[in-house]
Amino acid sequence: MSEPDDSSDFGDVGKELPESPDELVHRKAHSPNFDERTLPITMAVIHYTEMVDQGFAIERLCDPEAKVSAHYVIGRGGEVVQLVPEAKRAWHAGLSYWRGIRDVNSASIGFELDHPGHKYGYTPFPDAQFDALVPLLARVVKQYGIPRANVVGHSDVAPARKIDPGELFPWDRLAEYGLCLPIPDKLEAGDPFDNDAAFYLALERFGYDITDGHKAVEAFQRRWRPRRIDGEIDGEVRAILFQLLLDRDQGKTR
Numbered sequence: 001m002s003e004p005d006d007s008s009d010f011g012d013v014g015k016e017l018p019e020s021p022d023e024l025v026h027r028k029a030h031s032p033n034f035d036e037r038t039l040p041i042t043m044a045v046i047h048y049t050e051m052v053d054q055g056f057a058i059e060r061l062c063d064p065e066a067k068v069s070a071h072y073v074i075g076r077g078g079e080v081v082q083l084v085p086e087a088k089r090a091w092h093a094g095l096s097y098w099r100g101i102r103d104v105n106s107a108s109i110g111f112e113l114d115h116p117g118h119k120y121g122y123t124p125f126p127d128a129q130f131d132a133l134v135p136l137l138a139r140v141v142k143q144y145g146i147p148r149a150n151v152v153g154h155s156d157v158a159p160a161r162k163i164d165p166g167e168l169f170p171w172d173r174l175a176e177y178g179l180c181l182p183i184p185d186k187l188e189a190g191d192p193f194d195n196d197a198a199f200y201l202a203l204e205r206f207g208y209d210i211t212d213g214h215k216a217v218e219a220f221q222r223r224w225r226p227r228r229i230d231g232e233i234d235g236e237v238r239a240i241l242f243q244l245l246l247d248r249d250q251g252k253t254r
C-alpha cells in the first residue's frame with residue numbers, strides 16, 4: 001500500500017527535538033515474552049501500564065505466566081527501561097487492527113508509560129515521562145521510517161477492548177514534534193454524508209478502484225442500481241453504498 005503523504009517529517013516542522021540521541025535507555029530488564037516478527041516495523045503503539053507502580057509493571061511484563069511485554073517502559077520520572085530488543089515481536093497490542101494490519105505486534109514497537117490508568121486514578125502524564133518518550137520515539141520513527149499516521153494509542157488499534165493511553169495523553173504535544181498526526185484544526189469537508197469525497201472514500205473502501213471517479217460510480221450503479229447509470233452521486237446511490245458497507249463491516253454480510 002502506498003503512503004505518499006503521511007511520512008514522518010519531524011525536525012522539518014514544529015518543535016526542535018531535545019538533544020539526546022544516545023543514552024536514551026537507562027537500563028534493561030529481560031522479558032521472555034516475545035517471538036519473531038513476521039512483518040517489517042511500520043508502527044508505534046503507546047500504552048499505559050495501569051499499575052500502581054513501575055516495579056509491579058516491569059515484574060508483570062517480564063513474567064512468563066503473564067504472556068505480555070513491551071519494548072520499552074517509561075517511568076513517571078523519565079526512566080527508560082528496555083524489556084525486549086526492537087528486532088523481536090513484543091506482546092503488547094493483543095488482538096488488534098490498523099490500516100490492514102492484523103498482527104500489530106509484528107509491525108510495531110510498543111511503549112508502555114508507567115501510569116495508574118483509569119483503574120487507579122486517572123491523572124495527567126508527568127512532563128518528565130513525556131520528555132523521555134519524545135526522543136526515544138523520534139529515534140524509532142526515524143530509524144524505521146514510521147509514518148506519522150501509524151503512531152497510535154492502544155485504544156486506536158483495539159477500540160473494543162482498550163482505552164489506553166486515554167484522553168489525557170498529550171497527542172497535541174507529540175504532534176508538535178511531528179511524531180503523530182495533529183488533530184485537524186480546520187474541517188473543510190463539511191457534512192461527510194453530503195460530500196463527494198467521502199462517497200469516493202467509501203466506494204474505495206467497499207472495493208472499487210476510484211482513479212476515475214465518474215467511471216467508478218457508473219460501475220457501482222451498473223451493479224447496484226442498474227435502473228439509472230449516469231455516474232452521478234445522488235442520494236439513493238449514497239444510501240445504497242453506505243448500507244452495503246455498514247452491513248459488510250458489521251459482519252451482517254460476508
Ligand SMILES: [Zn+2]
Binds near residue numbers: 046047092162
Ligand atoms: Zn495497552
